[in-house]
Amino acid sequence: MQVTSRKFKESAHEAMADEDLRAAMNRIRTAFTTARADAAAELPEFESLRDQAAEIKDHVLDNLDYYLEYFEQKVVAEGGHVHWCSTAEEARQAVLKICRDANARTVTKGKSMITEEIALNKFLASEGIEPIETDLGEYIIQLADEPPSHIIGPAVHKTREQVTDLFHEHHQQYGYQDREEDPEKLVGEARTVLRHKYVTADVGITGANFLIAETGSTVIVTNEGNGDLTQSLPKTHIVVASLEKIVPTLEDASTLMRVLARSATGQEMSVYTTFSTGPKRKDDIDGPENFHVVLLDGGRTEMLGTELQELLRCIRCGACMNHCPVYHAVGGHSYGWVYPGPIGAALNPQMVGIEEARHLPNASSFCGRCEEVCPVRIPLPKILRYWREKTFEQQIGPQPDRWAIEWWGFFAKRPWLYRQTTRLAARVLSMIAGDKGRIRSLPFAKGWTSVRDLPAPEGKTFMEQWKKHNREGR
């Protein structure tokens, strides 16, 4: 997808003026946070499960080569193929070749952020292969020709009315003439339209929540069951996954699943959990004849052994964005690339470059709620700060901001000079405020006064009053 992170401020401005988006974000803010809190409270071992989950991922990241090769052996032993891809382009070509070999005209797709990352849909369409999203949310945004705005709820920014309009526009060709508003009937429409596509698709593409080394299995979790139909009805199943999705054992996958759904939606488990191990075997009654895993690096191995490695623990639950006040305010599209919210703010600078994405790690109040709820305890604020240090070192972003900090630092390092300056500032600001006690507009503090009054200093600093107080005896 086109990267628009550079325009974060403008996008955020537009997003905050969008009443539909505000309504949608309000739903997330209350529904997801409450659901996660309740789910966590109901499981006494939840906090220790989070520790275990982080440990599993850390262990894998320290031994990634071993587990990936082990996984490949197992996939091959089960009759499948693994395609190692360093870049998005290699991954696209690998998928295309498999589709060509299958003479594919249409492919159905389960929800996958990695296929968003490699912009697979546009690519396949340009090669004459029609991709059809089968996750309801992905289907909606495919009709709207928009990227996802949330990693587990891609169409979370859409209101029911907008979905009604989209379906009315696109479903008339299938004989749905009425403008349907009832959510259940809208889902029914999508289901019927998609059912037909499942049966006629030549290839099914899914992502993977986990790749299991000991068995060579791939795992997806869904709430709609669309993934099952996508991967079992077409003759060829392609799993597109990034390499940090690997876990050693089924047991490890189950530990991670216990924190995944609870953190994401507050469910104990998602409705469907589907394991795929190789193609259809001799006695299987259904399943694909060909099974491929397209493994994407996409810059991830560069993060190993760096301050960014902990980001690779991410299991894409979306809890960080569900709890992020900035995400609630600006919505997912403002972030300008595939991953929104705190995980996007931490990851996108690595993926698209810090110069392009400089706003993302800066647009945070460091409230820390993301880290507090992350099931694998990724220190997101620490990583955002790492990027701020990079922007400062590399002089990316407005020069006056850096001057202001350097200037302030000059005084803060010299207590005596600092005292004189603050004494003066306290008096001047107090004078400007007069008997109002606050300042409505201050030329050099527009960032503050554009949206709020500046409560004025009382007039004398604490330090000067304290000295006087002590001199006069207490």
Add this chain to the structure above:
Amino acid sequence: MSPMSGKIEVALFVTCLVDLNRPSVGFAAVKLLEQAGCRVSVPDAQTCCGQPAYNSGDRKTTRDIAAAVIEAFRGYRYVVAPSGSCAGMIKKHYPALFKDDPDMLLAAEDLAARTHELVSFLADVMDFEPDDVKLDRKVTYHDSCSSLREMKVVNQPRKLLDEVDDLELVEAEDREACCGFGGTFCIKYPEISEEMVDRKIDNLLATKADMVTAGDLGCLMNIAGRLHRRGEKMKVLHVTEILAGMGKERGIGEGDD
């Protein structure tokens, strides 16, 4: 001044915002600490904890300032700040700043171990309760993010406010949400900050409280500034001011009008 015998020596980290903007919070802090049986010193070499530089990515300046703070507060039994944010900076972030410098790390960890946020210090270490303080107000308490998440200050201020006669404490919806201050964030991204503080204020107003309080002046200046801009009448005070019996003083950002 000679140390008073039997008293616990506490150094006050005033914080740059209290020093410049609201010295009464500093005096309230001194009063409370003395009531709790402490002897309070205010080291002269302090300026700021370094967060503006730290959060702007200027690690070098941050380390210089942190080193100066470590030096200024060497030797005191306790270091107390009327702010979860500044206390959190010293306690959680100073050691991280010096992780590659063993000598400084030792000193940073030593300071971190002695550093406390004021209200939790009063409640947990000094077992203090406000005595004979009265305020006939309906009050809601805002949890600052750093008090809540870095310093685990949750029940202590509520417990102490509960001891204030006639004070009715009410809780706001979504009380764990950030107010949108975030230091330099609120200046660099004023529109997003505005959206956040408006949500916070809507939740505060919905409690029908006539006063909001918190343990961090940054949040309070942001909330008060926005309340005034919106023309709301809710009064804003730092929690130490209420506990020190200064609840009738002029609220933050309030004038004669």
